[in-house]
Amino acid sequence: MSRQPSLTQSMSGLHTWTGLVLGWLLFAIFLTGTLAVFDRELNWWMQPELQDRQVDQASAVQVAQRWLEANHPAASAWNIGLPTARDPSLSVSAGEQRRGQRTLIDAESGEQITPRETAGGSFFFRFHYTLHMPRFLGIWVVGFAAMAMLVAIISGIIIHKKIFKDFFTFRPGKGQRSWLDGHNASAVLLLPFHLMITYTGLVIFFLIYMPAATDALYNGDRDALLRELRPGAQQQQGAARGGEGGRPSREVPAASAAMLPLEQFIALGEAHYGAGMLSSLSVAQPGRVNARVEVRPLLGSRLELTKGEALAFNAITGELLRAPPPTRTSLLVQKVMAGLHFAQFGGYPMRWLYFLCGLVSSAMIASGLVLYTVKRRRQSAAQGVWLRQVEWLNLACVGGLMLACVALLWANRLLPADLAEREGWELRVFFGAWLAALLHARLRAPLRGWLEQLAASAVLLLGLPLLDLQTALAVPDRIRLGVDLTGFGLGALLALAAWKVSKRPAATARAARRAPAVMAEVQS
Amino acid sequence: MSKLVSRGGAVWPNALARILFAVLGGYVFTYSLTAALARLLPLARIDAAISATLLSFAVYTVFVLWVFARPLRQALWALPVTLVLLLIGFGPQWFAGGEV
Numbered sequence: 001m002s003r004q005p006s007l008t009q010s011m012s013g014l015h016t017w018t019g020l021v022l023g024w025l026l027f028a029i030f031l032t033g034t035l036a037v038f039d040r041e042l043n044w045w046m047q048p049e050l051q052d053r054q055v056d057q058a059s060a061v062q063v064a065q066r067w068l069e070a071n072h073p074a075a076s077a078w079n080i081g082l083p084t085a086r087d088p089s090l091s092v093s094a095g096e097q098r099r100g101q102r103t104l105i106d107a108e109s110g111e112q113i114t115p116r117e118t119a120g121g122s123f124f125f126r127f128h129y130t131l132h133m134p135r136f137l138g139i140w141v142v143g144f145a146a147m148a149m150l151v152a153i154i155s156g157i158i159i160h161k162k163i164f165k166d167f168f169t170f171r172p173g174k175g176q177r178s179w180l181d182g183h184n185a186s187a188v189l190l191l192p193f194h195l196m197i198t199y200t201g202l203v204i205f206f207l208i209y210m211p212a213a214t215d216a217l218y219n220g221d222r223d224a225l226l227r228e229l230r231p232g233a234q235q236q237q238g239a240a241r242g243g244e245g246g247r248p249s250r251e252v253p254a255a256s257a258a259m260l261p262l263e264q265f266i267a268l269g270e271a272h273y274g275a276g277m278l279s280s281l282s283v284a285q286p287g288r289v290n291a292r293v294e295v296r297p298l299l300g301s302r303l304e305l306t307k308g309e310a311l312a313f314n315a316i317t318g319e320l321l322r323a324p325p326p327t328r329t330s331l332l333v334q335k336v337m338a339g340l341h342f343a344q345f346g347g348y349p350m351r352w353l354y355f356l357c358g359l360v361s362s363a364m365i366a367s368g369l370v371l372y373t374v375k376r377r378r379q380s381a382a383q384g385v386w387l388r389q390v391e392w393l394n395l396a397c398v399g400g401l402m403l404a405c406v407a408l409l410w411a412n413r414l415l416p417a418d419l420a421e422r423e424g425w426e427l428r429v430f431f432g433a434w435l436a437a438l439l440h441a442r443l444r445a446p447l448r449g450w451l452e453q454l455a456a457s458a459v460l461l462l463g464l465p466l467l468d469l470q471t472a473l474a475v476p477d478r479i480r481l482g483v484d485l486t487g488f489g490l491g492a493l494l495a496l497a498a499w500k501v502s503k504r505p506a507a508t509a510r511a512a513r514r515a516p517a518v519m520a521e522v523q524s
Numbered sequence: 525m526s527k528l529v530s531r532g533g534a535v536w537p538n539a540l541a542r543i544l545f546a547v548l549g550g551y552v553f554t555y556s557l558t559a560a561l562a563r564l565l566p567l568a569r570i571d572a573a574i575s576a577t578l579l580s581f582a583v584y585t586v587f588v589l590w591v592f593a594r595p596l597r598q599a600l601w602a603l604p605v606t607l608v609l610l611l612i613g614f615g616p617q618w619f620a621g622g623e624v
Contacts, residue, residue: 007593010592010593011589011592011593013592014588014589014592147581147584147585147588150581150584150585151585151588151589154585154589155589155592158589199581199582202581203578203581206577206578206580206581207577209580209581210554210555210558210577210580210581212554212555212556212557212558212559212562212576212577212580212613213558213559213561213562213572213573213574213576213577214573214577215559215614216559216560216562216563216613216614216617217562217563217569217572217573218573219617225570225573228569228570229570328570328571329571330567330570330571330574330575330578331574333574333575333578334574334578337578
C-alpha cells in the first residue's frame, strides 16, 4: 500500500478521474440542458406550419370555445392551451386526457392545423434528464453524474489554491497553460452557477434519489408524504373527479345553464397571476349548472416552480371556488430550488442568462476533458494507447453531440413533412449523426478530426437561417428568427474554434507523427 | 492518482476499494444520516423529512471527499457511525412494530 498522498494530491486525482469518467456524460447533460432553455422556441421552429397570429388570449379563448362548442358540445371537459409569448399556438382538447390528443387550431380562423410530427425541442429537455433511456433508469444515471459533478466542483475548488488570482490569469497561445487557464476561468467565473445548477438539479427528484426520510417517517409510503404536503389536495382532486367524469354526473347530466363568456376568466386569472402569465384554461361540465373553470399559470409566473397549480371558478357566476393554498416553507424551499433550475421565471433576459451560463458550463467541461489529453501527451509517451482512446472519445462526445443536435434541426426540415413515424426518423438522424461522428473520431487523427467535426457543425449552423427561409412556409416570425440568428451565432463561434484548430502548428510533433502529412494540408 | 495507469496492479485494488467505499458506502451513510436527521429535527414531521432530504446531497458530497482525503482505515469509522444513525432513524420502527 502506498503512502497516503497529500490533500491536494488526492483531491487532484479525484477531480481528474471523476471529471474524465463522467465528463462525457456531463457534457451531454449540460449541452442538452442548455438547449432545453429554449425548448418551446425550438418546438415552434420545428413546426413551421404554425403561425403566430398575434392575437391576445381573450380572443383566442373565444375562437377555441367556438371550435369546442361545434365539435364537442357534450364533452365532460374542455381544455384550452393558450397562446403565450414563447409558444403562440392555440390548442384544444375535449374529455379528460390532459396530455393526450391535442388539436391545434388557427388562433384567428379557428381552422384545424395539422403540423408535422417532430421530436421538437422537447427532445433536448427529455434527453437532459433521461439520456433517452427508460425514464427511471435515466433519472438515476443523470443523478449519479450530477453527484459526480458536485464532487468534481468541490475537489476542484480545493486543488485551486489561488482561486482569486487565477481568475485574472489567462495566458493565451501557450498550449497546456492556456487550456488550464481557460478551464479555470470558466470554472471560477461561473462557480455559483455551476454549484447552483447541479445542486438544484438533484433537488428536483430529491425524494426519488434519497428516500431515507420517507422510509423512516412514512414507512416508505411516498404518497402518504405527498398527501401530508397538501392536506386539501386529495379532497379537491376527489371532488374534481366526481364533478368532471364521476358516475353520477355521467348518468344524469346536470341541467344546462348559460356560462359566463370564457374570456372573462382570462381577466380574472390575470388579476391573480399577472398579465401574460396564464398558460391554459379548462372547463369541467361545460354548459351545465355545475360547470367549473380552471385557469392555470405559466410555470414561470414566479420563482417557485408552480406545477399543476390552478385557480378554480364557478363558470356560471364567476365566483372563485378555490385559490391555490400557499406552499409550506420547507416545500417552498424545494420548489424555489427546482424553479431556479427550470429557469422559467424572469422572462427572456433570464432565459438568455441561463443559456449563456449553460454554454460556459459546457465549455468548461469540454475544456477539462481536452486538458486531460493535452497534459498527458506532454507527460509521457508511454500512455499512447490509453491517451488515444480518451482523445477519440472526447471528440465523439463533444464534437459528435454538437453535430447530432444540429443534424436534428436539419432533419426536421428536410425529411418529408408527412412521413410516417416522422419523430422516430428525426431521432434516427440524431443518433445516426452521432454514431457517424463516433466512427469518424475513431478513424481520424485527433486534430484533424476536431477540425472536421467543428467545421461540419459550424457549416450546418451557419446555414440554419438559409434552411429556414428555404423550407418554411411563411416569412420567419420573431421566434423563428431568434432561433435562426442564435444558430448562426453559435455557428460563427464553432467556425472560429475550427479556424483556431487549423492554425495549430501541427499541434505537437507527436500528433504529426501519428498522422503524417495531415496537418500540412490543413487550411483554414 | 495519475500514477494509477502506469504503475498498474498494486494500486488498483486499493483505488477500487476506495471508490466502492465512497460511492456505495457514501450512499448508505447519507441514507442513514438523512433518516436520523429527519427523526431528530425539531420540526413538523413533513418539514423534517423535506429539510433532511434537501441536505442529503451535500452530506454525500462531503463524505466522498472525506473518503478520498483520508487513509482508507480511518474511513472505516463511518461503519459504526452509520449503525448508530440507522438505529436513530429506524429504531422506533424496528422496535415498535412499525408504529411511527
